[in-house]
Amino acid sequence: NAGVTQTPKFQVLKTGQSMTLQCAQDMNHEYMSWYRQDPGMGLRLIHYSVGAGITDQGEVPNGYNVSRSTTEDFPLRLLSAAPSQTSVYFCASRPGLIFNYGYTFGSGTRLTVV
Amino acid sequence: AQKVTQAQTEISVVEKEDVTLDCVYETRDTTYYLFWYKQPPSGELVFLIRRNSFDEQNEISGRYSWNFQKSTSSFNFTITASQVVDSAVYFCALPRVDSSYKLIFGSGTRLLVRP
Numbered sequence: 001n002a003g004v005t006q007t008p009k010f011q012v013l014k015t016g017q018s019m020t021l022q023c024a025q026d027m028n029h030e031y032m033s034w035y036r037q038d039p040g041m042g043l044r045l046i047h048y049s050v051g052a053g054i055t056d057q058g059e060v061p062n063g064y065n066v067s068r069s070t071t072e073d074f075p076l077r078l079l080s081a082a083p084s085q086t087s088v089y090f091c092a093s094r095p096g097l098i099f100n101y102g103y104t105f106g107s108g109t110r111l112t113v114v
Numbered sequence: 115a116q117k118v119t120q121a122q123t124e125i126s127v128v129e130k131e132d133v134t135l136d137c138v139y140e141t142r143d144t145t146y147y148l149f150w151y152k153q154p155p156s157g158e159l160v161f162l163i164r165r166n167s168f169d170e171q172n173e174i175s176g177r178y179s180w181n182f183q184k185s186t187s188s189f190n191f192t193i194t195a196s197q198v199v200d201s202a203v204y205f206c207a208l209p210r211v212d213s214s215y216k217l218i219f220g221s222g223t224r225l226l227v228r229p
Contacts, residue, residue, distance in 0.1 A: 031215060033215070033216075035217075042219050042220075042221055042222070043205075043217070043219045045214065045216045045217075048214055048215065048216070050213065050215075056213070056214065058214060058216060059216070088157065090159060092159075092217075094215070101164075102149060102161045102164045103149070103161065103209075103217060104161065105151075105158065105159035105160075105161075106158075107156075107157065107158040108157050108158060108159075110157070
């Protein structure tokens with residue numbers, strides 16, 4: 001099915017470990033982004049990309065890296081996991097840079113850092 | 115600054131009741147868009163509707179309807195004849211009109227439909 005695919009769905013990490021959350025979309029969307037969802041904090045933008053080779057920081061980028069080598073993929077890297085990064089992570093994409101397009105979200109990755 | 119307020123934290127209804135979820139937004143932009151998303155217990159975020167600031171017509175899609183009023187900065191969502199499967203958290207969202215295209219979400223309204 002066309003859409004945004006996130007892997008893994010669940011992950012437990014130890015403090016200090018690194019890992020990559022994968023995000024892939026097959027809709028040829030130019031714009032991709034990562035959000036984290038925390039109780040009482042809502043959804044917060046981590047990083048975003050307006051096209052291959054272009055990335056920028058959102059409101060909570062510390063501790064995360066991203067790259068966009070292809071239109072389809074936008075992985076999120078946790079450099080050294082901390083308990084504060086325990087959250088649900090969502091990848092979202094949209095077609096182009098026109099504001100009226102809706103965002104398509106992946107199914108989420110639930111990450112626990114112990 | 116842009117802001118979305120969903121004052122109703124949680125609503126509980128009995129199946130077949132109608133229910134309205136409120137959304138009030140703030141923006142200085144003259145052109146803007148508003149979205150509603152549904153987050154069922156399984157956790158994914160499902161897009162429901164998009165509305166632009168030029169179109170104040172109400173919209174109906176099956177049991178769902180939306181009432182957009184610029185005069186009161188509101189974009190309310192009504193479910194008619196609610197069903198248990200409607201139980202979810204519903205988010206109203208406003209995309210920031212800058213290069214980040216960041217979605218500004220309300221805090222969400224948790225809807226529980228009891229059989």
